[in-house]
Amino acid sequence: MVQPHTLRGSAILVTYDKKDVLKEALALCDAAGYDLKKTLLQKFLNRSKFGLGEGKVEELKELVESLRPDVIIYDEILRPSQNYNLASTLKIKILDREMLILEIFERRARSSESMLQVKLAQLRYEMSRAKERVRLAKMGEQPGFMGIGKFEVDVYYNDIRNRMNGIKSKLVKASRQRELHRQGRRRLGFKTVSLAGYTSAGKTTLFNVLTGEQKEESPNLFTTLSTTTRKIRLHGLEILISDTVGFISKLPAYMIEAFKSTLEELVYTDLVMVVIDSGDPLPELKKKFRSCVSTLDEIGVSHDRIIFVLNKSDLVTEEEILEKASQLGLKEKRKWLALSAATGSNVSSLKDLVFHILEDRPMAGGGESPGVQEIEVNNED
Template sequence: MNSAILITYNEDDVVREALALCDSADYKVLHSIKQDFLQAPKYGISTGKIQELKDIIISAKPDVIVFDEVLKPSQNYNLASELKIEILDREALILKIFEKRSSNAESKFQVNLAQLRYEMSRAKEKVRLSRMGEQPGFMGLGMFEVDVYYNDIRRRIVNTKSKLVKVGKQRELHRQARKRLGFKIISLAGYTSAGKTTLFNFLTDEKQDESNELFTTLSTTTRRVSINQEAVLISDTVGFISKLPAYMIEAFNSTLEELLYADIVLVMIDASDTLYELQKKFKSCFKTLNEIGVESYKMIFVLNKSELLDEDYILEIVDKLGLREDKKWIAISAVTGKNVKELKKLIAKIFQN
């Protein structure tokens, strides 16, 4: 695992999400710096913070700096050359996660397209700056080279789009191949930092002694659990991300494709969010799952972190989210294990039908 210093905003839920994103991208966060403002023109962070950052880098020796805001290429360049370390801004970090988790040809091309769009928007600024003549050698590139670079990205975008059209038709075959493994599959979905990985670990840690050749070949995000003495596969999927830029939505949705293999989708909800956040995230999650074709009867809505809340409040959440009518829900804690047994019973019951 690589290491990182995280620079993020000074708000608990934002910090929690940023840490969970770093975790998904396989970065161990050695130190977090929390700021009220991350859009200073030169470095994103205020100039006065630079010396402190340098000292932290010397003592912690991270591989990268994760900057939890979108940086312009000039800001990224200024920071990287001042600190002599690679800088990943929020969008670059998200793209790394998608890249790591794209599992089929279609989603690989979708992620590639998003990466090219990321570069394109930055190339535009380079072209603009070099045309203004103020910075003819912007980032070591002359005007001619900037044009070549820009046109190259444009060509690759066209190319990737045409590959996407061809590959789209292979999807159905993949899905059938996975089904033939013959195991029931449970997938975890929901926003980043809702507690998917914590529940995944809680459910699978109990079973680590049993190894089986077939299972050792699975990715680290798919493992086996026993439900009612039956072996079942559980997989931890890419989390929904707040403030996802529009050009990344298709790449994200394509990484969710694996949810279509699932017999049950556990929709993890951080019940300790504010009611406003809860409703907003719930709506967006439910809508996306519907759009990619996950059927409602397969979903169990898991209100996690419920050990932090009292029963009456949990029922209020259930009402506000409209879970009472025809939806299956359960309040658990992935940390204390509260109601996890009941969750397993609910899963077993659905499998029986």
């Protein structure tokens, strides 16, 4: 199902003067649906008052006046006071990296659970800003911050908290439902495999190849936001395989927290396949790799249950792949292999590897009955 690519508005992008960062920022703007009128490249985006240096703010002001974009996209996480200073000086809405990612998530969410997760992340973002507003109002520094007085700020703050609690309890229910599903699968003796990795690494493409599915794959970031699970048979072994939401660098902890019930699947799975885009240049590859490993650590996935799949081998030579694997430290201590989900090359080796690992391993959480039956394994709405 291809989404109509509706535009959300026009924007000026402010990002770092680094090739890989720029590339990702452009892809994020595209995924969020912004038409870029201009890109401003900077060495530093975290100066105290505006994020930008004051001279650059002047330059930006002129650009805003001549190009009249709907928003400024600021590819760094801004403190509420920095956001406020920029917005009030430039008289335009500022979307920082967090807000931009949230807009993409909002656009992409399909299942009721992922919609709730996005809503929760948005409220958390609001909450961190509201806290700052309350703090400033209490200090009497900015009593009319964004036109809101102290009393209203407190009311607003409580309102956000109540809405968050409402959503959290719905998510807890969804999470319990998942736990029941998991128990059911364990009782039936299924082993489970999950696909994880940086956004656009090719997880869904590989999922489709392994399952014969036709889930949406695209060069856009965050194509997949909800988990899909399918049953496959590997050399006679019944396995449940799940496709999951992609990771991205600088994803704040609260966003990981909001997607926890989806990402939780990775903790309870027998094997996690981390898909890596081996077509990426080395610095980008390393950055994404680190971001995946740290997200997996944060969720609590143990290293011995991870294998690394260097995907898109059709885009690079064999020597390059070996060099990249060695640069990532995979050759010494990790299980890994290279393949191309697009051409199908070496996918059979992956199947063999997964089969051997799962066959030898006692299952996560026990359960011995191999009485396989048809069960509902699709978590999507």
